[in-house]
Amino acid sequence: MNAVLDISGLNKSFGGIKATDDLNLSVRAGELHAVIGPNGAGKTTLISQLTGMQKPDSGRIRFKGRDITAMAPYSRAHLGIARSFQITSLILEMSVLDNIALALQAREGHSFRFIRPAHALTRLRAEALALLDRVGLADKADQPTVALSHGEHRHMEIAIALASKAELMLLDEPMAGLGIEESAQMVELLRGIKGRHTILLIEHDMDAVFALADRISVLVYGHIIATGSPDEIRGNEAVQHAYLGEE
Amino acid sequence: MDLSLLIIQALNGVQLGLLLFLVASGLTLVFGILDFVNLAHGSLYMLGAFICASLTFLFGNFLWAVLVALPLTGGIGYLVERFVARPLYARNHLDHVLGTFGLILVLDTLAHLIWGPAGIAVPLPHWLDGQIALTETLVIPSFRLLIIAAGLAAAAGLFWLVNYTRLGMLIRAGASNRTMVSALGIDIQTLFALVFALGAMLAGLAGMLIAPITEASIGMGNSIIITAFVVIIVGGIGSMKGAFIAALLIGLIDTMGRSFLDDIFKLAMSPEAAETSAPAVSAMLIYIIMALVLALRPQGLFPPRTR
Amino acid sequence: MSFLTRRGWISAVVMALLAVLPPVFFLTGNAFYLDLATRLSILAIAAVSLNLILGYGGLVSFGHAAFVGLGAYAVGIPAHHWLYGGLDFLATTSGFVQVPLAVAVTALFALITGAVCLRTKGVYFIMITMAFAQMIYYLIVSIEEYGGDDGLVIDTRSELPLIDLDNPLQLFGLAYVSLLVAMLLVRMITRSRFGMVLQGAKGNEERMVTLGFNIYAYRLTAYVISGAMCGYAGALLGNFTTFISPEMMDWSRSGELMFMVILGGAATTLGPVLGAIAFIVVEEILSSFTIYWHLPFGLMLMGVVLFARGGLMGLLRGRREDGE
Structure with a gap:
């Protein structure tokens, strides 16, 4: 078992409500591992703990064998964890290209460089353009980010996650708020990325999850109740109960 | 250090602390509920002192002056809310700070226009102007005790208001969930204006209480x-x-x-x-x-x- | 495509006028206008450096007057000891000691207070920067040796080779060139990789952290640079006024600097300079009419906040900006 990400016994409560309850999860190198679960299952809380925005009450998070439970958020990024946001989280006042360029800049270590204009760095520009091309936004590179549509913002999120060349990409509901056609485009985009990066996909859209995932974990009330291949999950009684059963 | 000096200074410390609480409570109330940073809160403190000073000369009685000055400063607070704060609620903190900074210049200059550049001393009634001997060596001005008493009373009143009244319930609810309070059919604008006026009165009260000691000044x-x-x-x-x-x-x-x-x-x-x-x-x-x-x-x- | 953008042209014209007009006035017997321009240029340096934090960094620092004041005292205190004795290691009138001292002291103060302030956010940050500035204010007030409340007269201006600061034209020249350098410095910083990170953190903090930027360190660095530049402006201001007092650090001075930045247009190269010009000119005009000039001035400031978003640069660009 070569787990890139290994979560064991994770707990997190907010004033008596257990958002994460003895959560165990292991993501293997190279797989696209989806986490699904009903609303309020604790998916976002899980992501926040993985990126370090929230501290778990107990439990361990290991990345490539290294304990990162207490590591600062920015340091996790340096180790090779990238994240896309459920609610689009871009720097709206900057151009599309600059958003991507900043992600590239982040990958190259510190940015305590005061003298040369960032725009003059043609290498960064070229690479950012290539990434934008990959997500189909090359022609919008110089537009202000705020001018793009929601669907395009979702694609930018993916481009930023790609820019970091992270070993592990945490994608938090990339389909959120997308129409049918846009969702199909996003599935295609993710299919193209799949296999080249290890991906933990948190997603609501079942069609997308079953179309893309190598393995699926089902999160209910902060606890993983089942992990397995899409077929195994389809046939799992506990999962059916959680999704279809009465309240 | 001798003990009586220590006690006197402790009382002075409590007195300063209570005055600070009167000013700070209004600030924290307005910020907690309205998410509004009011730099001009100190100007309301100053206006309380000046208005009280003028009224003391008009009525010839400090206590009557305080009673009338309180609603007046509350009214000024209401006006400030209506014409300066309200248009700024939707803006960021920077705009709050800059807008109320302009307001300070306006209010300070208005005070200068009305009351002149020099400070105004506020005379106390005789029964408040004396001293009380706690022990043979320990003598404190009776007015300072009044400040402490008034400060404690205001603090107690505020706790009662916030924790045990309907208005207080709305204030606490409004602080954590604005939309919910609106959904309850409460006029949130009026609630905000009331909170602002209350904060102004508290700051004004602090100004009125300190004026007989330090005089009212720009x-x-x-x-x-x-x-x-x-x-x-x-x-x-x-x-x-x-x-x-x-x-x-x-x-x-x-x-x-x-x-x-x-x-x-x-x-x-x-x-x-x-x-x-x-x-x-x-x-x-x-x-x-x-x-x-x-x-x-x-x-x-x-x-x-x-x- | 023209050689300069419209904004570039405006900047060039404004800065050229600022270079030429004051000396012309001076040589035609209107020394007052040269003084005005010198003060303006110095305050503009402070506004330009505040803009780095406030405009590009999105951090509402309400304590920058303290840096200006500390810079001025870094000139005044050595000059005081040089004249009256005491603290021999500090006693000097050499600009080569005083000016670096001003920059070092303010950088250190920015580092210490910034380390605390930047742990907080939003309104906490505003109030804490204010409080630390007030702390320096009261510190200077409490030191009787340096005049306390009454302030300190600088009997001898900083001595520099080639430049004689007692000569108003040369002092103006130094202030003006310093302003140009400050503008170019901030422009260079904001366009660099460092500047991109600073502006990215203003736009979306969580995103920047997730990307792997320790934005605390970047912001602290910008805060120190900004503070040190204000300290330099303070050293010039001390040399210009030759009288310094704690009043220079009063929080209303900080508020005025902020206004210059916002009035002119935050996060632009020329904005703070335009703001400083407008501020000083309006102040001069109003105060020549009435001693109550703060009243219309305050109303004007409120009007600017309520109605003119994006500042003068926004108006010059011919379109209104929608704020943040």
Whole structure:
């Protein structure tokens, strides 16, 4: 078992409500591992703990064998964890290209460089353009980010996650708020990325999850109740109960 | 140091602390509920002092003046809310700060126009102007006791208002969930205006209470406002309990530091060194305390629950 | 495509006028206008450096007057000891000691207070920067040796080779060139990788952290740079006024600097300079009419906040900006 990400016994409560309850999860190198679960299952809380925005009450998070439970958020990024946001989280006042360029800049270590204009760095520009091309936004590179549509913002999120060349990409509901056609485009985009990066996909859209995932974990009330291949999950009684059963 | 001096200074510290609480409570109330930063809060403190001074001369009686000046400062607070604060609620904190900074210039200059450049001393009635001998060596001005009593009464009234009345319930609900209060059919605009006016009255009261001691003067609000900021930063912005405890803490530390720090320093260094360094350190003391609190607890001592 | 953008042209014209007009006035017997321009240029340096934090960093620092004041005292205190004795290691009138001292002291103060302030956010940050500035204010007030409340007269201006600061034209020249350098410096910083990170953190903090930027360190660095530049402006201001007092650090001075930045247009190269010009000119005009000039001035400031978003640069660009 070569787990890139290994979560064991994770707990997190907010004033008596257990958002994460003895959560165990292991993501293997190279797989696209989806986490699904009903609303309020604790998916976002899980992501926040993985990126370090929230501290778990107990439990361990290991990345490539290294304990990162207490590591600062920015340091996790340096180790090779990238994240896309459920609610689009871009720097709206900057151009599309600059958003991507900043992600590239982040990958190259510190940015305590005061003298040369960032725009003059043609290498960064070229690479950012290539990434934008990959997500189909090359022609919008110089537009202000705020001018793009929601669907395009979702694609930018993916481009930023790609820019970091992270070993592990945490994608938090990339389909959120997308129409049918846009969702199909996003599935295609993710299919193209799949296999080249290890991906933990948190997603609501079942069609997308079953179309893309190598393995699926089902999160209910902060606890993983089942992990397995899409077929195994389809046939799992506990999962059916959680999704279809009465309240 | 002798004991009676210690007691007197402790009482002075409590007095300063209570005045600070009156100013800080309004600030923290307005910020906690309206998410509005009002730099001009100190100007309301100043206006309270001036209005009370004028009315004292008009009525010939300090207490009547206070009773009439209170609703007047509340009214000014209402006007400030209506014409300056309300258009700025939707803006960011920077705009709040700049807008109310302009308001300070306006209010201070208006005070200058109306009351002139010099300060106005406020005479006290005879029965308040005396001294009370607690022991043979311990004599304190009776007015200072009144300040302490009034400050405590205002604090108690505020706690009662916030914790046990319908208005207080709405205020607490409004602080955590604005849309919910609106959904209950409460006119949130009126609620906000009331909160603002209440804050203005509290600041005004502090100004009225201090005026007989220091006299009413232009710009008197601009130094207390910073200390009040220190209070609510230490206490936790938006927390009434935090404001009360921090106000007493800051009041005591500041007063004690100014009176006894040189004595304390003399235990560890030469008298000359103590004489020169003590004033400088005591001037910075409350800010150093603030920095220490922040270093340990960036949200203050009593951070309010999630907004 | 023209050689300069419209904004570039405006900047060039404004800065050229600022270079030429004051000396012309001076040589035609209107020395007052040269003084005005010198003060303006110095305050503009402070506004330009505040803009780095406030405009590009999105951090509402309400304590920058303290840096200006500390810079001025870094000139005044050595000059005081040079004249009256005491603290021999500090006693000097050499600009080569005083000016670096001003920059070092303010950088250190920015580092210490910034380390605390930047742990907090939003309104906490505003109030804490204010409080630390007030702390320095009270510290200076408490030191009787340096005049306390009454302030300190600088009997001898900083001595520099080639430049004689007692000569108003040369002092103006130094202030003006310093302003140009400050503008170019901030422009260079904001366009660099460092500047991109600073502006990215203003736009979306969580995103920047997730990307792997320790934005605390970047902001602290910008805060120190900004503070040190204000300290330099303070050293010039001390040399210009030759009288310094704690009043220079009063928080209303900080508020005025902020207004210059916002009035002119935050996060632009020329904005703070335009703001400083407008501010000083309006102040001069109003105060020549009435001693109550703060009243219309305050109303004007409120009007600017309520109605003119994006500042003068926004108006010059011919379109209104929608704020943040």
